[in-house]
Amino acid sequence: MKRSREQLYFENLKSEPLGANSIILNKERFLQILKEMESFEDLCSLKNKLLYLKSMLTYRKGDSEGILNIDTNGDTISLRADVLLSEIDQILESRTLERAKYYIRRLAKGIKEIKTNKINDINLLRWKEYDEIITDSLWILDKRDTSGAHLGWYWGNFIPQIPHQMMLRYTKKGEWVLDTFLGSGTTLIECRRLGRNGVGIELNPEVAKRAKELIEKEPNKENIVSEVVVGDSRTIDIGRILSKYGVKKVQLLIMHPPYHDIIKFSKDERDLSNAKNIEEFLQMFGEVVDNASPYLERGRYLVLVIGDKYSKGEWIPLGFYCMQEILRRGFSLKSIIVKNFEETRGKRNQKELWRYRALVGGFYVFKHEYIMLFKKR
Ligand SMILES: C[S@@+](CC[C@H](N)C(=O)[O-])C[C@H]1O[C@@H](n2cnc3c(N)ncnc32)[C@H](O)[C@@H]1O
Numbered sequence: 260m261k262r263s264r265e266q267l268y269f270e271n272l273k274s275e276p277l278g279a280n281s282i283i284l285n286k287e288r289f290l291q292i293l294k295e296m297e298s299f300e301d302l303c304s305l306k307n308k309l310l311y312l313k314s315m316l317t318y319r320k321g322d323s324e325g326i327l328n329i330d331t332n333g334d335t336i337s338l339r340a341d342v343l344l345s346e347i348d349q350i351l352e353s354r355t356l357e358r359a360k361y362y363i364r365r366l367a368k369g370i371k372e373i374k375t376n377k378i379n380d381i382n383l384l385r386w387k388e389y390d391e392i393i394t395d396s397l398w399i400l401d402k403r404d405t406s407g408a409h410l411g412w413y414w415g416n417f418i419p420q421i422p423h424q425m426m427l428r429y430t431k432k433g434e435w436v437l438d439t440f441l442g443s444g445t446t447l448i449e450c451r452r453l454g455r456n457g458v459g460i461e462l463n464p465e466v467a468k469r470a471k472e473l474i475e476k477e478p479n480k481e482n483i484v485s486e487v488v489v490g491d492s493r494t495i496d497i498g499r500i501l502s503k504y505g506v507k508k509v510q511l512l513i514m515h516p517p518y519h520d521i522i523k524f525s526k527d528e529r530d531l532s533n534a535k536n537i538e539e540f541l542q543m544f545g546e547v548v549d550n551a552s553p554y555l556e557r558g559r560y561l562v563l564v565i566g567d568k569y570s571k572g573e574w575i576p577l578g579f580y581c582m583q584e585i586l587r588r589g590f591s592l593k594s595i596i597v598k599n600f601e602e603t604r605g606k607r608n609q610k611e612l613w614r615y616r617a618l619v620g621g622f623y624v625f626k627h628e629y630i631m632l633f634k635k636r
Contacts, residue, residue, distance in 0.1 A: 282316065282343065286336040286370060293367040302356045313347050336370055339388040378559065380431050392427055398598040408477040413443030413466065415522045417515050417564055418601065421630060422449040425511065429560040430455050432481065434510040439492035439551050444470030446513050447485045454481030458500055458509070460492045463525050491529045493546035497554045508556040515564040516544055518577055537575060545584045552588060555635050561590060566628035572620065578629040590633035597627050
């Protein structure tokens with residue numbers, strides 16, 4: 260029996276599974292099918308074709324999760340299978356031919372074109388595929404990412420999800436990230452995973468050495484630069500560090516300073532955790548902002564991660580004080596994210612005690628810190 264042109268399209272629509280959730284399609288063929296559907300004159304036959312397409316996409320061959328026969332010759336596209344199927348369902352639910360065709364055109368556009376903005380690689384035409392990216396201002400994260408080189412050994416580190424999210428939102432692959440309080444190197448480990456070049460400055464030589472060792476353990480598939488420098492972020496010549504790589508500006512600046520003296524990181528008087536009082540702490544923090552921000556590209560983001568503290572029975576809004584220091588320097592505030600503190604085993608044991616103290620003293624137990632986002636004008 261002679262097969263119609265259409266049937267051949269479907270049969271030749273090549274796809275193969277890519278992990279549990281993705282599907283690789285032969286781009287041209289898939290677009291041809293969608294184009295063909297656009298020329299249909301009644302909704303019923305369009306839906307019938309679509310149902311057929313859906314059954315081909317969800318077809319499982321034997322035990323494999325395969326979706327269609329595999330032949331990825333030619334131009335291919337990788338799509339999230341669940342998102343694609345929900346888009347197909349949306350078309351199937353259309354009540355009018357016009358609406359169905361509108362959705363088909365939108366699907367085709369998302370396959371043909373890529374639309375990103377200037378500061379990241381998110382394809383806005385397929386934005387539904389990025390559900391990993393958080394867009395809410397309240398972050399309740401119960402688990403730290405401890406995979407690979409992220410050992411979480413450093414007291415006072417931040418969870419890898421913070422630089423991870425920030426880089427996905429505010430940088431493109433191959434761009435440059437500067438962390439002025441590197442600590443255990445969390446930012447630079449994430450840089451390697453996401454293919455961003457990273458420069459980190461850390462005052463404490465031993466901490467920097469350990470961080471460097473761990474960063475080097477993280478695979479560097481994209482061959483990016485990971486530069487760990489020992490120094491005082493208030494005064495170090497950042498221009499000189501960058502010039503080694505022929506770079507003048509970074510595209511993301513991450514600052515996770517000590518929360519004043521909550522944790523004493525060293526005995527070094529240049530260490531912000533040794534500032535004698537809040538005024539001195541803010542003065543030192545301001546100096547770091549002054550020293551680093553000229554190297555941030557205009558229109559790009561500074562991320563401040565900070566928590567508040569109690570002193571002599573009083574809540575000291577360290578986060579907001581630091582925010583003021585940055586705003587005074589002409590940045591615009593884009594967001595304040597409130598993030599929970601994940602519970603460590605030690606803290607859990609003290610939970611009851613703190614609750615009792617809070618009831619006695621009329622205060623609330625700290626459960627959050629801030630991730631503040633500023634844009635350089
Ligand atoms: C809150 S920790 C940063 C932790 C880091 N985000 C991580 O995930 O490991 C702050 C770090 O700033 C460092 N530090 C303090 N004063 C500094 C200064 N003037 N210049 C550079 N680093 C400094 C401390 O040694 C400490 O490691």
